[in-house]
Amino acid sequence: MQHPSGEGGTVARYGTEHKEATRRRIVKSAGRRLKKDGLDGSGVTTLMADAGLTNGAFYAHFASKDALIAATITDQLQEQQALLRQLADEPDGFARFVRAYLSPEHRDDAESGCPSGALLDEVARSSPEIRRAYSAGILGVADDLATLMAPGAPGTGRRQALGCIAILVGTLQLARAIDDPQDSETVLAEGVRAISALLATPEH
Template sequence: MRYSASHKLETREKLLQSSALSAKQSGFSTVGVDGLMKAIGLSGGAFYSHFASKDALFASIVERELRQSLERLGADRGRDKFERCLKLYLSMSHVEHPETGCALPALGAEIARSDPLIRQQAEHWICQLQESWARVLESDSLAWAILSQCIGALVVARMLITPDLQRRVLKSSHEEIGRQLAGPRT
């Protein structure tokens, strides 16, 4: 049975969305093609009509997720929006629900172990986010420092099991970023 082009696009989008949620929740390498397809109600064999390989799917997930992160976290709308985004980013909700948040803390280690093309793609989107923040903060180095601190704080908070410790990590990071934002720019 042949499916329409729109059906194929819809299925591809479902697969991307489902796989991204799964990857951010449990890691990309933990689920095979059959499991990814089963999650959207299809057989494993149908996978290859959408992606040439599991690596190709991962590349699409990285591109999609980091593009969406730029749309959500881009600071081009001003410093107030930037500071609101930081507060949401460094929240317990973000710690507890990696599947709905930024892909960088959830998939960063897997991206680092990926082939150079995926790493290059990730670099492109990370640099765009950093450049957006640098324009608002008027500091290239401050934008890199805050970006790194946010991602690191989320990774550390997720590694901890005690909610009070997780909150302390987030609060400390948010306070330190506040000091950095209030201090002189270099």
């Protein structure tokens, strides 16, 4: 129905834009909560409260909690891709990324960090919907990482980038699990060495 002022289209656009903004707010706050507490650590009520919304509003935006988790993982990995693309403009972008990823600061701040480092083990045991979202997202990350690893020569390829991701994520998870700070930092340092060795090994 046309709005009496003749601005029905504007009202409709406002409604759509408002709903999309609300959805984005839910996804962003869920990203922090899920990385902090895990996929099963919080229910819908907590996730909605983090976004400043009531539990009853959830199904206006998502069909299920798994749908929210899948959307959140997609968003988190897209943010990581955006970061990698920014670093691609810097001559030492890859080295900076590795140092920041395998740093004590990142180890101690799962809530603001990499979704793979915080959630990978749970994703592996989650629903097909969540695993599909993660799989698509991490392959996109790998492609952008490949470009960052070899600027101007992305022939380094997805395979080596996936190997790099495996070292980064595995190192971070192990460093977080070890309770002795010195041993934990040794793990981080060895992860950096492992990536250097990976890059020095020709692909076959």
